[in-house]
Amino acid sequence: MDNHSYNYPSDCTPLTSCKSARKPAGSTVVNMGNAGKNPPRDYLVWSLCNTLYVNFCCLGFMALIYSIKARDQQTQGNLQLAQECSDKAKWYNILAAGWNLLVPLLVVVLLVLLLVHLGSSQGSFDFFGEDGFQSFVKLFSW
Numbered sequence: 001m002d003n004h005s006y007n008y009p010s011d012c013t014p015l016t017s018c019k020s021a022r023k024p025a026g027s028t029v030v031n032m033g034n035a036g037k038n039p040p041r042d043y044l045v046w047s048l049c050n051t052l053y054v055n056f057c058c059l060g061f062m063a064l065i066y067s068i069k070a071r072d073q074q075t076q077g078n079l080q081l082a083q084e085c086s087d088k089a090k091w092y093n094i095l096a097a098g099w100n101l102l103v104p105l106l107v108v109v110l111l112v113l114l115l116v117h118l119g120s121s122q123g124s125f126d127f128f129g130e131d132g133f134q135s136f137v138k139l140f141s142w
Contacts, residue, residue, distance in 0.1 A: 039079065040086035042070040043093055050096040059099060063092035 047067040050060030066089035073082035 037079075039074050040070060040083040041090075042067045042074065042082075042086055043089045044068070044071065046093045046097075047089060050093055050100065053096075053100050055096050056099045056103075059092050059096035063089045063096055066092060 043063065044067045047060060047064040051064045053060060066085045070082045070085035070089055073079075073085060
């Protein structure tokens with residue numbers, strides 16, 4: 001079909017009532033809520049990772065609780081309380097991640113310091129020598 005085959009009178013167009021006095025079309029208003037404001041983040045994935053790592057004082061679990069609260073408050077439309085819970089979840093995640101990085105780092109540093117001290121002591125064993133590991137084990141056996 002050809003678009004040119006449809007002829008309408010000048011005062012009658014599609015989707016209007018073909019009256020001689022055309023009325024302007026009504027306006028439609030769509031309420032978008034908080035279109036300009038971003039919703040608060042809930043940090044749920046970060047909280048799950050920190051919870052599964054099982055850290056000191058269950059900081060990851062506390063972050064997970066506040067992340068879920070933030071998501072619940074966001075779905076209920078209470079953005080102020082969702083933002084507060086989001087902030088708490090973020091800080092618990094920061095503390096948990098810091099603790100998760102600090103403890104292994106301290107263990108490695110202490111192990112290196114122990115090896116340096118034992119290697120430099122006079123009358124001690126040569127840890128990196130032939131019988132070093134057996135001598136190291138003898139230190140901790142009763």
